[in-house]
Amino acid sequence: MFSWPTNYDACYTISGFISREGIGLHSGEKTKVKISPYEKEGYYISFSDKPCEIFKLTQDLIGSTMLCTAVKLGGRNLYTIEHLLSALAGCGLNYIHIEVDGREIPLLDGSAIQWVKAFEKVGIKKVPIPDNFFQEIKTPIILNKGGSVIALTPSEKTTIISTISFPYKAIGNQTFVIDLNPKCFVEKIAPARTFGFKDQFQELSELGLIKGGSLDNALVCDGDKWVNPPLRFDNEPIRHKILDLIGDLALVGLPKAQILVYKGSHSLNSLLASTLKN
């Protein structure tokens, strides 16, 4: 039986290659991804029609769109990379090559658990710790954007305390605290699916923006109830917010900090990532 490490004292890559295919959230088209171990530290991407052109993912290449995190690679955009990056960083995996056949990373079930399950199947092996595996935090950092706030204080480990507050009864106020390590990430965060709202879902569908969005890859909230229960956790939405934060910090390294987040968002997360990079 495979078991994940209970700390980030070592770094790992996967022991073999995995592949997954599924629908892209935006295009609604089928897209395929093959992930293999790579000889250099970091996360590398290539497209299957140009296998020799390999890009190292860096924070500078990240652009946030309204609906997902995209990355610009040699003139083309690759969409919806955040949950795969969260799976990799949360599990403490690095030295990774991702080959994409399509324009998006498949959304799968809207969480990170299917990537994790695929990694478990091939197993993991130890690699040297990369330079930016962690971000050492020397002084407190506070950032805010709109009504959202994120505050970091230096710590020996990565602890996330995250809160959301929605005027919908089905979600309401939720807070989750986690001392992050691969095992906790896999058990408590990776299965949490993305969530959206019924009216917004209809609006975006009519605009043709989420052709691949369905009740199979997102929890949909309709005021005081969920359109597609059951939930995997009572507080699945706040856990997914933490999943997104980990994905958004994957390229700069997880901060050794106590991280307090109030109403977190991709744009606030990427502001933090850019701040940490500098």
Ligand SMILES: [Zn+2]
């Ligand atoms: Zn997400």
